[in-house]
């Protein structure tokens with residue numbers, strides 16, 4: 001069995017006989033020996049291998065090894081005289097699995113721009129930065145499950161194909177099984193898109209919330225963690241057409257409980273990632289954004305600020321900053337406003353609650369003032385909105401009126417209303433955009449660089 005490079009770097013001892021498999025990052029030929037750095041993806045640092053010219057098959061192997069080649073190397077660990085590494089591998093045998101032609105292999109030993117790396121998404125995970133991003137992403141995903149499982153939340157799998165528009169924003173991708181060569185036609189002879197999913201309408205889900213609410217009404221505390229889709233044509237550094245969302249939903253819970261859960265959830269995920277990926281996090285701090293570690297400590301150790309939307313508007317109106325978008329009560333906060341509040345005014349995450357009813361989704365609980373709803377957004381420095389959530393409207397009559405006022409097709413929501421007919425309780429939940437979280441953690445500027453295969457209006461190559 002080959003050894004994992006991370007384990008060797010952490011625990012390997014001189015004289016251990018080991019073998020590693022991975023991809024060559026660099027090769028440096030000297031007169032009598034060659035240094036080869038091998039990386040198997042388990043850690044930022046690769047293992048330094050020294051192959052001596054008296055090794056059997058030396059010349060042939062070295063000729064075939066270039067950056068990008070896949071190799072298996074066996075030998076003995078020795079103390080390393082080089083700075084910055086405890087051990088290195090003295091090679092006794094080298095097998096080259098697959099060569100990589102140095103003339104055409106696109107990843108050479110220089111810093112490539114993230115724009116360029118996006119054009120080679122099939123190779124970019126072999127770079128230091130993307131490698132670190134995807135290890136942190138993995139650790140964060142594990143931390144999410146750990147957090148909820150420890151608290152007795154049931155992980156529920158909500159559908160990707162659905163008939164409902166949870167957010168009511170009309171940002172839906174239609175799912176179709178239309179025979180495009182011979183599509184059904186309307187009376188007017190046009191393609192009948194109303195028939196597209198086996199005679200019905202269906203979409204890719206924008207959120208698992210409505211189904212999570214169903215499950216919370218049986219299991220009390222549940223969460224989803226799955227892909228969601230938005231057909232919004234925004235080419236920004238914070239928007240994807242396909243992103244992963246984590247949505248807890250809690251029965252017998254109000255907005256206060258929801259805010260507490262969101263805050264302890266973020267703290268817990270940051271803590272886990274700092275503990276399990278210290279080298280990767282140090283790399284981000286050094287090479288990507290020099291506030292990454294300070295931000296993480298700040299999240300873990302300070303209390304999030306809490307203000308109402310009305311207070312947020314007052315603060316924005318009072319500020320001497322000129323914003324691109326207008327600020328006034330009733331208008332939604334734009335990312336520049338969110339960032340100003342979190343980054344400059346509070347300098348830490350901030351929970352804004354009680355937004356105007358007109359700018360929020362139909363399911364949010366109406367406040368007594370009838371102007372605002374029990375909504376909450378968590379705003380993070382550098383990112384803006386990272387979490388959106390609310391207490392839900394559990395009163396049948398109020399919910400029915402809201403749906404009608406919005407002109408939504410109430411008959412399609414019979415099952416959702418049933419939850420208010422049979423054993424309704426106050427309940428609440430939120431959605432965390434997983435990529436925005438990974439962006440926030442790593443300091444990566446562009447959301448396309450924190451998901452292996454980004455889908456945006458401009459890119460979905462494979």
Ligand code: 4AD
Nearest residue numbers: 207209239240243247386387388389429430431433
């Ligand atoms: O605020 P949103 O639209 O809320 C919901 O979908 C609720 N149903 C959640 C709930 O209460 N269960 O989205 C939630 C979060 C946002 O705060 C943001 O982090 C992320 O999802 N998000 C996106 N991330 C990447 N690309 C996009 N296009 C996103 N749209 C939302």
Ligand code: MG
Nearest residue numbers: 377385387388
């Ligand atoms: Mg939102």
